[in-house]
Amino acid sequence: MNDPAPVDAVAADTGTDDRLGEARRAWAAWLEAERRASPHTLAAYRDDLAGFLSFLGQHLGGPPSLDELIGLRPADYRAWLARRARDDYARSSTVRALSVVRGFVRFLDRRGYGHAPALSAVRAPKLPQSVPKALTxxxxxxxxxxxxxxxxxxxxxxxxxxxxxxxxxxxxxxxxxxxxxxxxxxxxxxxxxxxxxxxxxxxxxxxxxxxxxxxxxxxxxxxxxxxxxxxxxxxxxxxxxxxxxxxxxxxxxxxxxxxxxxHALRHSFATHLLAAGGDLRAIQELLGHASLSTTQRYTAVDTAQLVATYNRAHPRARG
The missing domain is CATH 1.10.443.10 (Intergrase catalytic core)
Incomplete structure (x- = not known):
């Protein structure tokens, strides 16, 4: 699902004040130049922020200004999270969107646009616990x-x-x-x-x-x-x-x-490769396991189907 009437990435800060538009463009440029965000990641982050600002436009009764964004209360952020929950967003999607908004707010603070302490009081929704211990x-x-x-x-x-x-x-x-x-x-x-x-x-x-x-x-x-x-x-x-x-x-x-x-990140490395079709014995070598049986404990995937290569399989190789 999508947030209501998302604002176009950064190119058109329609309805927002010039300082907020400037801040969004500076943030996107920083992500690309300093954080080396891929085009796919950059587009996703822009969309997440645009969706949040679109919600604020409805929540506040008009397009938010930079000062209004800085002055948000914890209740405003929680209202956004509640809206996403009502709209049946996946929790993992909401966690990522909240992380993006946190990153933007921290950027505003570091660059002198303003300090927004309210977000520190907002907790992300809990993700379902993975089985056995790999992250999604x-x-x-x-x-x-x-x-x-x-x-x-x-x-x-x-x-x-x-x-x-x-x-x-x-x-x-x-x-x-x-x-x-x-x-x-x-x-x-x-x-x-x-x-x-x-x-x-x-x-x-x-x-x-x-x-x-x-x-x-x-x-x-x-x-x-x-x-x-x-x-x-x-x-x-x-x-x-x-x-x-x-x-x-x-x-x-x-x-x-x-x-x-x-250690769960290492476990996730193996599990995600296996689930995406990575070769079990190749992953055994990558993990440094002496025994194949040790590697097999990392997954319930049918090993007969594991035929793909590392670079094709790993989620980060596609970003």
């Missing part, structure tokens, strides 16, 4: 999109890069945190040292490479080539507990189940 593709993408929720842009970029490695390459959290600084910039494939010091090669999707480039560009700390790639706020090696906490914050913010952990 929408839930996994929402986690990556929602990683940009830090006051310090470089920390947000770090979290995005780290979580992208878990979901885009199937790494364990310990494997990702053990990567040396010399790993970046990433190439077409990455050598990972797994359990038992066993090495494996995993393909690196363009979205993962882009996230890593952004993190390295913004990181204020300069590590030695043999030092850790992922750094904490004070320049030391990033600790697993910090990464776990970042994921926990994203889980609460997006209304995801308690099973949404860093």
């Amino acid at each position: 593709p929408e839930g996994a993408e929402a986690v990556l999109a929602g990683a940009d929720d830090e006051a310090l842009p470089w920390i947000a970029a770090r979290d995005t890069a780290l979580l992208s490695l878990l979901y885009g390459c199937g790494l364990r959290i310990g494997e990702a945190l053990a990567l040396p600084r010399s790993t970046a910039p990433l190439g077409e494939a990455l050598t990972v040292v797994g359990k038992g010091r066993k090495e494996r090669r995993v393909p690196v999707l363009p979205a993962v490479r882009a996230a890593m480039v952004e993190y390295v560009r913004l990181c204020p700390w300069k590590a030695a080539a043999d030092g850790p790639l992922f750094l904490g706020a004070r320049g030391g090696a990033l600790q697993p507990a910090v990464a776990q906490r970042r994921m926990r914050d994203a889980r609460r913010r997006l209304g995801l189940p308690e099973s949404a952990t860093p």
